[in-house]
Amino acid sequence: MKVLIVYAHEEPNSFNGALKNTAIRTFEEGGHKVLVSDLYRMKFKAVADGEDFLERRDKHCLKRQIEEQAAGELGTLAHDIMEEQRKLRECDLLMLQFPLWWFSMPAILKGWVDRVMSMGFAYGRGQSYDTGGMKGRKAMLSITTGGPDFTYSPLGRNGDIEQILFPIQHGILYFCGFEVLPPHIAFSPAHATKEQRVKMLEGFRQRLSTLDRIQPIAFHPADHFDEHLQLKSEFQS
């Protein structure tokens, strides 16, 4: 299997860095090939703008999705976007490694999504969700939090972590066609003891070694929706 780890933490000695290194080691020991996009080290351009197109169809008014579609067909997307898309085409598993920031992802990673998951590549022309451009690939979040686990329960102060991650897991990954594996969440590593953190890394290693036995999240496929794109009654619970 080929794994692409997209890693978004500015500090190599962070716990996110340790999780990323654990993942690289574990996958390589399992005989898998690993590619890493270390976004801060790459100084990845996070802002989606007109410079993302080497040529423009319309030089007067930028309509991003139209330019994305055309540039994807002509091979005139910016070089860094095309390089990330090449890595995505090659991979069987995408892992996003990041700290939860404002109940979401750091801007540099959001920028990677905005720029790389372009129309005509990851979705478009009626292709989305279970027919999205990344169909046939798996994806998984590996995140850390500041808050402890009990604050991220359905009744906890921060709310249900599944709901917090829904925009990323469903709105980005599943929308683009990935089968989404349940996330790995290292809650509050900064408030754990060194021993607890070592155990967290070991738990992560074990989880990654058994990834092929983990079922994807059961998001609804297209045929669960009616002609108005509403969930059919038999699938409502």
Ligand SMILES: Cc1cc2nc3c(=O)[nH]c(=O)nc-3n(C[C@H](O)[C@H](O)[C@H](O)COP(=O)(O)OP(=O)(O)OC[C@H]3O[C@@H](n4cnc5c(N)ncnc54)[C@H](O)[C@@H]3O)c2cc1C
């Ligand atoms: C802008 C911003 C927004 C945020 N929003 C949220 C939010 O919405 N919700 C929320 O819960 N939190 C939030 N946070 C907190 C953030 O999620 C946590 O600070 C982060 O997830 C912790 O991960 P880290 O990798 O930065 O930890 P670090 O602080 O880097 O690491 C924790 C500890 O692990 C140690 N460590 C590193 N490597 C190893 C190793 N190999 N073995 C053992 N120990 C090791 C480090 O030395 C450190 O002591 C936010 C933070 C910021 C800056």
